[in-house]
Amino acid sequence: MMWPANPAEQVSLLGSWLxxxxxxxxxxxxxxxxxRLTRGVRGLAPTxxxxxxxxxxxxxxxxxxxxxxxxxxxxxxxxxxxxxAVQAGEPIGVLRVGLLLLTIAAPVDxxxxxxxxxxxxxxxxGAPLLRLRRRAE
Amino acid sequence: xxxxxxxxxxxxxxxxxxxGSLRYGVGTAGAMDQMxxxxxxxxxxxxxxxxxxxxxxxxxxxxFTADGAFALTGADCDxxxxxxxxxxxxxxxxxxxxxxxxxxxxxxxxxxxLALPGGIDVPEILGSRSTQLRGGFGGLQGRILxxxxxxxxxxxxxxxxxxxxxxxxxxxxxxVDGTPAVRVLPAAEYGCFTAGSRDxxxxxxxxxxxxxxxxxxRLAGEPLAFIQRVxxxxxxxxxxxxxxxxxxxxxxxxxDAQPSGGYPKFGVVIAADLWRLGQAPxxxxxxxxxxxxxxxxxxxxxxxxxxxxxxxLTGLARSLGGAAA
Numbered sequence: 437m438m439w440p441a442n443p444a445e446q447v448s449l450l451g452s453w454l455x456x457x458x459x460x461x462x463x464x465x466x467x468x469x470x471x472r473l474t475r476g477v478r479g480l481a482p483t484x485x486x487x488x489x490x491x492x493x494x495x496x497x498x499x500x501x502x503x504x505x506x507x508x509x510x511x512x513x514x515x516x517x518x519x520x521a522v523q524a525g526e527p528i529g530v531l532r533v534g535l536l537l538l539t540i541a542a543p544v545d546x547x548x549x550x551x552x553x554x555x556x557x558x559x560x561x562g563a564p565l566l567r568l569r570r571r572a573e
Numbered sequence: 574x575x576x577x578x579x580x581x582x583x584x585x586x587x588x589x590x591x592x593g594s595l596r597y598g599v600g601t602a603g604a605m606d607q608m609x610x611x612x613x614x615x616x617x618x619x620x621x622x623x624x625x626x627x628x629x630x631x632x633x634x635x636x637f638t639a640d641g642a643f644a645l646t647g648a649d650c651d652x653x654x655x656x657x658x659x660x661x662x663x664x665x666x667x668x669x670x671x672x673x674x675x676x677x678x679x680x681x682x683x684x685x686x687l688a689l690p691g692g693i694d695v696p697e698i699l700g701s702r703s704t705q706l707r708g709g710f711g712g713l714q715g716r717i718l719x720x721x722x723x724x725x726x727x728x729x730x731x732x733x734x735x736x737x738x739x740x741x742x743x744x745x746x747x748x749v750d751g752t753p754a755v756r757v758l759p760a761a762e763y764g765c766f767t768a769g770s771r772d773x774x775x776x777x778x779x780x781x782x783x784x785x786x787x788x789x790x791r792l793a794g795e796p797l798a799f800i801q802r803v804x805x806x807x808x809x810x811x812x813x814x815x816x817x818x819x820x821x822x823x824x825x826x827x828x829d830a831q832p833s834g835g836y837p838k839f840g841v842v843i844a845a846d847l848w849r850l851g852q853a854p855x856x857x858x859x860x861x862x863x864x865x866x867x868x869x870x871x872x873x874x875x876x877x878x879x880x881x882x883x884x885x886l887t888g889l890a891r892s893l894g895g896a897a898a
Contacts, residue, residue, distance in 0.1 A: 461893045474892055500893070508660050509743055510649045510680050527660050530737075535744060535879070536886040537737040539660060 605851030623692025648682030663737030691727030796821030
């Protein structure tokens with residue numbers, strides 16, 4: 437694919453690439469300035485990035501690139517461990533992007549089965565982070 | 574937007590401080606940990622100096638009277654919203670009627686900052702909304718918050734939740750032999766102390782005694798000895814100045830310090846490090862690092878860079894949340 441010389445076409449091309457992904461925000465900074473493309477999607481990103489690994493379990497995935505931490509940097513230990521009961525909305529880890537800490541929240545009530553990514557690992561968008569078993573209704 | 578339900582005392586409304594009024598005898602006041610106050614505001618999309626609540630004694634309990642958001646930074650407290658444990662240094666969504674209990678600091682630090690959308694709506698007096706306790710003005714009626722107080726906010730488009738910042742204590746750490754440290758410029762009367770005392774000041778660790786508060790920190794350690802007795806007229810002083818009374822045990826002036834004093838000045842804690850002292854609890858120890866004017870300016874630039882980066886990234890996180898909502 438040819439990289440167009442016209443800035444308007446460049447933006448259009450970047451937009452078409454974004455459309456094929458779940459990425460909601462692209463920020464590009466060059467010597468000339470900053471370009472920010474955002475895209476509307478349904479639902480809050482953290483809760484929308486889940487998938488049924490097995491009928492009664494839910495895998496929580498990264499809604500951004502970043503470094504996945506099982507705990508908060510100010511606190512010792514992991515926020516949750518296998519066997520812990522969690523409620524929907526409860527933090528189960530954080531994604532660090534520079535100074536920013538994006539909270540990863542449980543999308544549903546459940547029991548933590550296992551971490552799917554090691555503490556301190558750099559993850560890409562959509563990487564599976566933690567498996568929850570749904571709490572019996 | 575919030576009602577104070579219970580407070581053990583000493584919580585006040587603070588912003589970054591009141592500048593330009595020292596000539597009238599009005600001290601600066603303002604948050605003891607300016608980084609935490611600015612970060613709490615940036616998390617909400619406020620101006621970094623918007624008025625917030627500084628909490629020094631725990632538990633501090635408020636009820637939200639409207640849906641909205643808040644950010645809590647500073648000391649990592651056992652904080653619960655509607656019974657649910659909160660991550661520190663983060664922004665949270667809240668529903669009308671929810672209660673927030675800011676419990677004891679659990680992992681270091683001693684002062685917490687509660688920021689609200691647009692900042693707290695109290696009158697600006699002499700260019701600041703900070704509580705000036707000595708003068709009885711600023712903040713909410715110039716006084717410490719009490720149960721039953723209602724704090725209104727300016728409001729605004731504060732959106733987003735589910736993100737926070739890595740505290741500057743972790744990204745800009747400063748310690749000597751495992752003890753928290755601050756950088757100090759020697760001051761006008763530094764030469765009036767014996768060489769042995771000057772060396773001992775830099776080499777020793779100093780205890781922050783129970784006679785320490787927003788006005789000043791009284792330290793305990795190896796007493797500083799004057800070469801000869803020094804008598805001075807009262808003169809202007811600012812937060813950070815380290816005075817030495819005849820006892821030889823230094824006093825660091827803090828945010829509620831009066832703007833003049835007559836004790837000899839050993840040094841001054843650089844402005845870029847005052848926030849570190851703001852989180853040093855009574856009974857803890859502190860070390861001093863001798864620094865230079867140029868290094869102090871560089872430290873100030875690092876603090877500015879941290880705040881600029883925090884502003885950029887929190888803006889990014891809000892637009893992420895906004896796009897996804």
